[in-house]
Amino acid sequence: FLISFEGDDDRNDRWSFNDWDRSDEPKQIEVDQKISEAYDTTIKVANLDFDAAAGNFRIEQTTEELFEFEREGNLGRYNYSIKDLGEKREINIELEGKEGRVIRGEFKNQVRMKLNPNPDWDLKVDVGAANIEMDLTPFKISNLDIDGGASSINIKIGELQENCKIKINSGASSINIKIPEDFACEVNTSTVLSSKDLPGFNKVSGGTYVTPDFASKTKNITINVEAAVSSLTVDRY
Numbered sequence: 001f002l003i004s005f006e007g008d009d010d011r012n013d014r015w016s017f018n019d020w021d022r023s024d025e026p027k028q029i030e031v032d033q034k035i036s037e038a039y040d041t042t043i044k045v046a047n048l049d050f051d052a053a054a055g056n057f058r059i060e061q062t063t064e065e066l067f068e069f070e071r072e073g074n075l076g077r078y079n080y081s082i083k084d085l086g087e088k089r090e091i092n093i094e095l096e097g098k099e100g101r102v103i104r105g106e107f108k109n110q111v112r113m114k115l116n117p118n119p120d121w122d123l124k125v126d127v128g129a130a131n132i133e134m135d136l137t138p139f140k141i142s143n144l145d146i147d148g149g150a151s152s153i154n155i156k157i158g159e160l161q162e163n164c165k166i167k168i169n170s171g172a173s174s175i176n177i178k179i180p181e182d183f184a185c186e187v188n189t190s191t192v193l194s195s196k197d198l199p200g201f202n203k204v205s206g207g208t209y210v211t212p213d214f215a216s217k218t219k220n221i222t223i224n225v226e227a228a229v230s231s232l233t234v235d236r237y
Contacts, residue, residue: 030108031077035069037091039116044087046119051094054128054149055109060135063114069093073109089119115139120161127151148173156237157221159183164221172229181236184217186210190226197233211236 046066050057053075066089071078076096083090115121115138122143125132129150136144137158146153148170156178157164168175179185187198189207201209214220225232 030072030074032073033069033071033078035078035080035093036063037066037082037089039064039066039118041118042087043089043116043119045089045122046116047088047090047122047124048115049090049092049124050113050126051092052111052125052127052130053095053109054107054130055111056131056133057111057113057125057127058133059113059115059123060133061114062117062138064116065114066116066119067091068114070112071110073107073111075107075109117160143167146170159219162219166221166223168224169226170230171227173227174231175225175227176233176235177223178235178237179221180219182219183236184211184214184220185223185234185236186214186220187223187225187232187234189224189232191230191232192228194227194229195231197231200236201234 043066048067055073055075069078069080078093079096080091080093082092117138117140120140120142123141124145125147127146127148130148130152132146132148132151132153132155134154135156137156138160139158140161141157141164142161143165144155145167146169148168150171151173153168153170153173153175155166155176157166157180159180159182166177185201187201187209189196189209191207198209201211203209223234
């Protein structure tokens with residue numbers, strides 16, 4: 001690590017770890033936020049790019065807005081921007097000052113999001129150590145991309161979009177995915193020391209598993225998982 005300071009030339013400065021005044025560390029201040037964007041009926045597609053840091057994240061309810069974002073925590077504020085591309089919106093939400101942030105001691109970061117059920121959604125979530133709960137059954141999900149550290153990931157996909165692609169790249173994680181029984185599914189895994197629970201799937205190659213009806217169904221879900229020291233469960237409901 002690097003230590004630097006400024007002082008008068010004639011000062012005899014000495015520093016040791018035990019002399020470090022921890023009261024000078026940046027204080028973690030509670031910052032509660034609510035963000036929303038109005039929905040326009042011309043919007044057909046919405047891309048959400050959420051760079052989150054560590055914490056608890058939940059998506060499960062609908063809203064008449066394009067989206068609603070509520071947060072309770074002490075890791076700073078989230079910034080957001082949105083691009084209007086005609087029938088498409090690109091939404092970016094990220095933690096302010098995340099590049100230089102070091103998490104020490106007790107921290108709190110709880111995020112709840114609501115989405116409008118009308119657009120086709122592409123979701124990209126970049127998190128650290130996290131607990132992720134996503135009940136996406138009310139939404140049309142075309143793509144879901146999760147890049148995380150040590151995480152607990154629970155996802156439920158609905159039947160409103162005929163084709164859905166899910167990509168998960170994580171560290172030591174517990175990954176649970178629920179998909180409609182009426183959909184065909186292909187699971188591709190690249191994992192280390194992982195347990196897999198894929199009831200009703202057939203193994204077709206080293207890391208590829210498919211449901212028996214995969215070739216004949218028009219409704220399908222593709223799941224790609226790259227993880228280390230993880231458990232993966234895919235259930236059909």
